[in-house]
Amino acid sequence: MNSVVLYTVISLSGIGVTAAIVLFLVAQKFKVYEDPRIDQVEDELPAANCGGCGFPGCRNFAEALVKAEDFEDLYCPVGGNETMIKVAELLGKVAVEQEPKVAVLRCNGACEFRPKVNKYDGTETCVIAAALYGGDTACEYGCLGYGDCVVVCKFDALHMDAETGLPVVTDVNCTACGACVKECPKDLFELRKRYKKDRKIYVACMNEDKGGPAKKSCSVACIGCTLCLKVCPFDAITMNNNLAFIDSEKCRLCKKCAPVCPTNSILEIGFPPKKEQKEENKTEQTTTLAGDKSDEVNNKPGNISEK
Amino acid sequence: MLKTFLKGGVHPPENKLSAKSKIKDLPLPQVVRIPILQHLGAPSKPVVEAGDQVKAGQLIAKSEGYVSSSIHSPVSGKIMKIDDFIDSTGYKRKAIIINTEGDEWIENIDRSKEHIKEFSLSSEEIINRILSAGIVGLGGATFPTHVKLSIPRGKKAEYLIINGVECEPYLTADHALMLEHGEELITGIKLLKKALKVNRALVGIENNKPDALKHISALALNSNGINVYALKVKYPQGGEKQLIKALLNREVPSGGLPIDVGVVAFNVGTTYAVYEAIQKNKPLFERIVTVTGKSVKNSSNFRVRIGTPVSALIEAAGGLPENTGKIIYGGPMMGKALSDLSVPVTKGCSGILILPENESSRKKTQPCIRCSKCVSVCPMGLEPYLLMSLSQINLFDRLESDKVLDCIECGSCSYICPSNRPLLDYIRLGKSAVSKIIRTTKQ
Numbered sequence: 001m002n003s004v005v006l007y008t009v010i011s012l013s014g015i016g017v018t019a020a021i022v023l024f025l026v027a028q029k030f031k032v033y034e035d036p037r038i039d040q041v042e043d044e045l046p047a048a049n050c051g052g053c054g055f056p057g058c059r060n061f062a063e064a065l066v067k068a069e070d071f072e073d074l075y076c077p078v079g080g081n082e083t084m085i086k087v088a089e090l091l092g093k094v095a096v097e098q099e100p101k102v103a104v105l106r107c108n109g110a111c112e113f114r115p116k117v118n119k120y121d122g123t124e125t126c127v128i129a130a131a132l133y134g135g136d137t138a139c140e141y142g143c144l145g146y147g148d149c150v151v152v153c154k155f156d157a158l159h160m161d162a163e164t165g166l167p168v169v170t171d172v173n174c175t176a177c178g179a180c181v182k183e184c185p186k187d188l189f190e191l192r193k194r195y196k197k198d199r200k201i202y203v204a205c206m207n208e209d210k211g212g213p214a215k216k217s218c219s220v221a222c223i224g225c226t227l228c229l230k231v232c233p234f235d236a237i238t239m240n241n242n243l244a245f246i247d248s249e250k251c252r253l254c255k256k257c258a259p260v261c262p263t264n265s266i267l268e269i270g271f272p273p274k275k276e277q278k279e280e281n282k283t284e285q286t287t288t289l290a291g292d293k294s295d296e297v298n299n300k301p302g303n304i305s306e307k
Numbered sequence: 308m309l310k311t312f313l314k315g316g317v318h319p320p321e322n323k324l325s326a327k328s329k330i331k332d333l334p335l336p337q338v339v340r341i342p343i344l345q346h347l348g349a350p351s352k353p354v355v356e357a358g359d360q361v362k363a364g365q366l367i368a369k370s371e372g373y374v375s376s377s378i379h380s381p382v383s384g385k386i387m388k389i390d391d392f393i394d395s396t397g398y399k400r401k402a403i404i405i406n407t408e409g410d411e412w413i414e415n416i417d418r419s420k421e422h423i424k425e426f427s428l429s430s431e432e433i434i435n436r437i438l439s440a441g442i443v444g445l446g447g448a449t450f451p452t453h454v455k456l457s458i459p460r461g462k463k464a465e466y467l468i469i470n471g472v473e474c475e476p477y478l479t480a481d482h483a484l485m486l487e488h489g490e491e492l493i494t495g496i497k498l499l500k501k502a503l504k505v506n507r508a509l510v511g512i513e514n515n516k517p518d519a520l521k522h523i524s525a526l527a528l529n530s531n532g533i534n535v536y537a538l539k540v541k542y543p544q545g546g547e548k549q550l551i552k553a554l555l556n557r558e559v560p561s562g563g564l565p566i567d568v569g570v571v572a573f574n575v576g577t578t579y580a581v582y583e584a585i586q587k588n589k590p591l592f593e594r595i596v597t598v599t600g601k602s603v604k605n606s607s608n609f610r611v612r613i614g615t616p617v618s619a620l621i622e623a624a625g626g627l628p629e630n631t632g633k634i635i636y637g638g639p640m641m642g643k644a645l646s647d648l649s650v651p652v653t654k655g656c657s658g659i660l661i662l663p664e665n666e667s668s669r670k671k672t673q674p675c676i677r678c679s680k681c682v683s684v685c686p687m688g689l690e691p692y693l694l695m696s697l698s699q700i701n702l703f704d705r706l707e708s709d710k711v712l713d714c715i716e717c718g719s720c721s722y723i724c725p726s727n728r729p730l731l732d733y734i735r736l737g738k739s740a741v742s743k744i745i746r747t748t749k750q
Contacts, residue, residue, distance in 0.1 A: 118646040121669045123729040127736055133397020133646050140398055209391070209399070 037091060038062050044086050045076060050154050052077045052177025071096045078155075078175040100194040101176035103157070103169050107188045108204035108267060109142040110164035114218040130185035138217030141206045143167070143188055149180040171198040171270075193248040199270040201246065201253055203228075208241040215263065222265045228257035309514055311539035312552040315686040317719045319542055319640065321515055325479045325599045325606035330487055332610050333623055335410060339382050339614030340402045341367065342394045345653035346443040347450045348374035353403055359386045363612075364413040364590055367403055370441070376451045376654075377441035378403075381592035381612035383411040393647050395636045395656070402651070405614070416589045422490050423586040426498060433502040433585060440584035441654075442591050445576030446470060446481075446545065447637060449655035452581070455571055456502050465569035467500055467508040468554060469578055471523070472538060472545040474513060475638030478658040480595040481575045483608040485512070485519040488579055489526050495582035496533055503571055509554050510535045513544060542640060543717035547572045549686050561713050576657070596620060596652060600661030602628035611652050618648040620659050632667030635660040640718045673726040681720035681730055687713045691720035691730045698737030703744055706737045714738055 041062040049057040053076050055064060061076065065087055068074055071094065076083055081097045088095035114137045120129060126148040134140030145165040150158045157173035158180060160166070167180075171194075181189040188206055203222055207214045211223035224242030236250035237257060246257070246266070258266040344350035351368035361367060361380040368378040384407045391399040412418060428436070438453035458464055469492075473481040485492065496508050510527065512520045514537045527533040538544055538553055548559045550572060557568040565572055573581075576594065583589040592613050599606040604625025611620065617634070621627050635642040636650065639660055681691035689710055697706045711734060720730040 123672070123732050128729065128732045131732070131736060131739070132643070134393070134399075135397075136646075 035066050037066050040090055041065050041087050044079075044083055044090065046078045046083065048078050048154060048175070048177070050078060050175070050177040050179060052175065052179070066091065068093075070094070077101065077177050101191040102171055102174050102194040102198065102200075103176060103178075103180055103189050104192050104200060104202055104204075105143065105167055105169060105188055106190055106202065106204055106206050107141075107143040107166065107186075108220045108265065109137065109139055109218045110166055112164075113220045114139055114142060126183075127185050139207055139209075139214075139221065141186060141208060142218060143186065148183050148185070149189065152179045152183040154179065193251075195253060195270075197270055199253055199268075201251060201255060201258060201266065201268050202248070203244045203246055203265055204267045205265045206243065208243050210242055214242070220263050220265050222261075223263055225262060227260045227262065228266060231256045231260050309537055309539040310511075310553045311541050312544060312549040312686065314552075314688050315684045315719060316541040316543065316549075317684050317722055318540070319476045319722060321540070322476050322599075322601070323479050323482070323515065324477065324601070324603075325597050325608055326482055326516075328479070328483065328605075328607035330483050330595055330608045330610050331623075333612070333615065333620065335382055335407050335612065336615045336619045337407055338387070338404060338616075339407065339612060340392050340404045340616070340649075340651045341378060341381065341614040342392070342400050342402045342651065342653060343368050343378065344400055345378070345394075345449065345613070345655065346376040347448060348372070348376065350401070351375060351378050353389055353401075355380075355386050355389075355403065357386050357388045360384070361386060361405065362411050362413045364416050364592060366590075367405075370438075370451075374451055374454055376443050377439060377590070378613075379441055379590040379592045380405060381614050382407045384408040393650055395643060395645065395650050395653065397643075397646050417587040422494070424490075424494055426494075426501075426585060428498075428501070428585065430502050430504055433498055433581075436585050437502070437581055440580070440590040442577060442580045442584055443654050444574060445580060445594060445654065445657070446574035447641065447655050447657055449653075452573070452577055455573070456499075458503070458566060458571075462566050463569060464503045464505050464566060464571050465507070466555065466571075467496070467503055467505050468550060468565075468570055468572035469496055469499075469508060469510040469575060470545055470547070470550055470572055471510055471512040471516075471519065471575045472550060473516070474540070474542045474545040475640055475642075475658070476542075477599045477660050478597045478638045479599070480597045480608055480657050482516050482519055483597075484575055484579055484595055485516070485523055489519075489522050491582045491586075492523070492575060492578055493526050493530055493533065494586065495578035495580075497530065498581055498585055499573060499578060500532070505571075506532050508533045511538050511544075511550050511554050512536070513538050513540045515540050543686055543715065543719065546686065546715050546717060548715070561710055591654060594652075594654065594656070596656055597658035598624040598661075599658060600628070600663070601666075602630060602663045603661050604628075613654060614651045616649045616651055617645060617659055620652065621648070621661065628661060628663070630663045630665075631661055632664035633662045635662060640722065641716065669729075670727040672728055675728060676726055678725060680723045680725065684719040684723045686717060686719065687715060689714060691734060692728075694737060695728065695730045695733040698733040698740075701740075703737070703741050707741050707745075711737050711741055 042059055045058040047058050053061045055061040075098055084095040116136045117138050118136050120136045124146045126144045126146045129144050135144050143166050147160045149167050155173045155175050157170045158167050161168050176191050205222040207221045214221040214223050222243050228244050229237045234250050234252055236247045238245050258268045349372045352371045353368045355367045362383045365380045367380045370377045384405050387404045387406050389403050392402040394400045434453050434456045442452040443449040471485055500508050520537050524535040527535050551557055551565055551570050559565055559568055580591050593610055595608055596611045597608050598620045634645045636645050675692055694711050714734050718731050
């Protein structure tokens with residue numbers, strides 16, 4: 001009996017040792033060399049696998065970073081400059097720093113401003129609705145409101161506002177990965193420079209129709225009147241296809257354009273309420289002044305006629 | 308046994324309400340709006356400007372490139388402007404807007420009703436006349452006819468197939484045309500035979516139109532090489548590939564064209580337009596449109612000038628019924644719901660269908676129960692459930708290898724699905740994404 005056990009143990013361990021040697025040799029022979037820095041770089045990356053860098057995932061981006069001669073066109077929007085500097089130090093290269101960005105929705109066509117003109121009962125996704133027709137409001141450029149962008153956002157930075165029917169960007173969570181920009185069939189998202197305290201000023205409209213039809217379909221549409229263009233001291237505003245666009249690189253948040261917009265399609269977000277109050281006071285003053293004047297004017301002829 | 312295609316197919320209720328209606332001329336609309344893209348291919352280029360006076364039949368937009376088509380003014384009057392206007396796609400597109408004044412046609416059009424049988428033109432001359440008349444496939448695909456007639460080198464056409472199937476429920480435009488203009492159709496077939504240099508023409512007509520079958524068969528007896536076949540009723544038999552399979556038992560290869568199996572097919576509407584263009588010198592600026600629906604007062608077939616707003620057609624058929632849920636541009640299977648009634652009729656519009664509310668709304672989408680009904684009804688032998696899921700997860704390479712581009716968008720899968728899944732919607736998305744990728748990689 002003992003000898004049977006002994007032989008079994010010996011033969012099995014013999015097989016085990018031979019197999020181990022063979023496997024070791026094969027592993028040596030077919031060894032795939034992988035740069036150890038790839039793992040190190042990958043550890044530095046945020047591991048979000050969002051595709052914001054243009055690569056399918058963080059691993060692929062790490063490989064590209066290790067291979068790259070310089071970091072031109074290579075940038076992780078989620079990790080931002082901090083991550084890129086760390087990676088650059090690790091690889092002994094220079095990081096190309098970029099201004100942090102944030103996604104904004106260039107449509108302010110809430111239900112109250114943009115009446116529905118027909119009923120859509122098809123599949124409730126934006127891509128299909130956009131493939132079928134211009135949407136259930138008269139504005140064929142505006143947000144469809146079925147929330148494809150919310151589904152695609154990996155950072156919980158988007159949610160639908162039930163009241164307005166539009167998606168809302170939560171600035172703190174937004175990493176500017178650009179997933180919503182790619183997903184939106186109407187191209188309504190734009191990645192803009194992130195200013196201090198998440199202040200923003202932008203034209204919240206993509207309607208390229210002429211003034212009349214644009215205004216008819218949505219009361220807050222850009223009508224292409226060029227008033228903002230004339231008032232901008234920094235040449236940050238351009239007009240294309242009856243649509244104003246504020247270049248966030250040139251804009252210095254002077255807020256001169258927003259008050260002159262006749263349709264309120266330029267949105268100011270994140271500015272302290274104090275200044276707004278002041279402005280309101282100013283406008284109130286001017287209106288009261290104008291009112292006084294007009295009253296005077298009105299009174300005078302009245303008095304004359306009474307006389 | 309009657310001929311039909313083998314793979315798949317469905318049997319939706321026929322509802323040919325306007326089958327007995329004669330073709331009526333629709334009164335000229337005050338304003339016509341003519342989109343410059345109403346055919347497959349490149350948009351035409353306007354050759355008129357605002358303020359110009361035009362006559363009916365005058366060229367207003369010329370074809371840009373080979374796969375494109377010319378557009379002629381459907382009315383006489385003044386060009387108001389060239390501006391963006393909503394069309395059947397639901398988007399604004401460039402259109403030529405004409406204010407109608409009187410009804411004056413250009414001089415060389417023969418406006419008499421007389422049937423002219425004789426012609427002495429050569430094949431090339433016929434094709435050139437068709438090109439300049441702006442004729443496109445009137446069955447709905449609006450593919451330019453002259454492109455189909457120019458046979459590529461190394462291929463030979465053996466048969467001409469004339470499509471009088473009209474398998475879409477409700478629509479009767481082709482039916483009415485066959486009944487009222489049978490003789491002209493025969494001449495049109497002869498012209499197309501000459502253009503293609505073929506000896507045999509086959510006319511396929513579904514068995515639910517016995518009067519048209521009888522009429523065309525009787526006329527065809529007197530002319531050599533035209534055979535009329537009765538076909539078993541099955542949707543989508545009017546699809547080119549299905550009709551070729553039904554009549555000749557030949558299968559068009561995946562990604563190929565009918566000419567690969569020696570066939571060229573035309574709709575009866577197109578054939579009639581060819582007759583008019585060559586024997587009467589009349590370019591394509593009007594077509595027959597069925598206005599129908601269970602709640603419509605007078606479902607009928609109208610001869611309509613291109614550019615007429617849909618609202619005028621509905622008015623002529625007795626006005627919009629109160630319980631209307633949807634207005635469909637085209638037939639119930641392949642048509643598109645309209646969001647605006649001022650959309651103009653274009654060359655590819657074969658019908659306006661008005662559906663009451665209780666029939667029109669979509670039902671709630673439920674999970675796929677793997678019943679494989681969509682697979683068994685697909686006339687192209689595809690797997691719609693699979694294509695839909697692939698399209699949802701953006702697996703474009705799999706979509707391509709599973710032949711998404713073979714889909715003819717007949718809608719049989721969405722029609723049959725017991726879970727009301729939007730199969731065709733997603734397949735269309737996948738199809739356009741795949742063809743876009745192919746186009747960009749080619750460049």
